[in-house]
Amino acid sequence: MSTDLRMREMQWPDIEQLTALDEQLFEHDAWSASSWWSELAGRPRRRYTVAEDSGSIVGYGGIDCAGATADIMTIAVTPQCRGRGLGRALLQHLTEEAVDSGADALLLEVRADNEAARNLYLRAGFEHIRTRRGYYRPGNVDAHVMRRHLGEKTDD
Numbered sequence: 001m002s003t004d005l006r007m008r009e010m011q012w013p014d015i016e017q018l019t020a021l022d023e024q025l026f027e028h029d030a031w032s033a034s035s036w037w038s039e040l041a042g043r044p045r046r047r048y049t050v051a052e053d054s055g056s057i058v059g060y061g062g063i064d065c066a067g068a069t070a071d072i073m074t075i076a077v078t079p080q081c082r083g084r085g086l087g088r089a090l091l092q093h094l095t096e097e098a099v100d101s102g103a104d105a106l107l108l109e110v111r112a113d114n115e116a117a118r119n120l121y122l123r124a125g126f127e128h129i130r131t132r133r134g135y136y137r138p139g140n141v142d143a144h145v146m147r148r149h150l151g152e153k154t155d156d
Contacts, residue, residue, distance in 0.1 A: 010048035017057050025076050028138055047097050051086055061090040065101035072108035087120055098150060105149050112142040121146050
């Protein structure tokens with residue numbers, strides 16, 4: 001990552017790059033272009049942020065703010081930018097969006113085999129509340145449902 005890193009609201013012209021990036025990062029779980037169009041059409045309830053480095057998207061995250069519980073829809077960071085705090089920054093930004101919307105809790109689902117993401121969420125104050133067996137297909141990978149009560153202190 002360079003010093004040109006900035007976060008901004010996701011825009012319609014980002015969809016082509018996001019679709020390609022999602023395919024690279026999530027393979028079988030990737031969102032299609034039509035999925036991205038639907039997500040952005042859900043504004044203002046759905047809020048998406050991209051992280052750019054020198055004009056290229058290197059991370060993104062989205063949240064659904066509907067009532068007392070907000071849901072993180074996605075968070076992703078490119079391999080070359082992992083381990084540098086960008087995931088934590090995106091998660092913090094989404095948490096602030098949830099608080100600003102009046103949510104009391106924040107939920108997310110994460111692949112059971114994604115140890116780095118699970119550890120990020122645990123450090124940020126999320127707790128594992130249930131498992132959805134075989135949720136991610138193909139691969140039959142479990143999803144861990146995690147929750148954070150907002151207003152609690154974390155290790156961030």
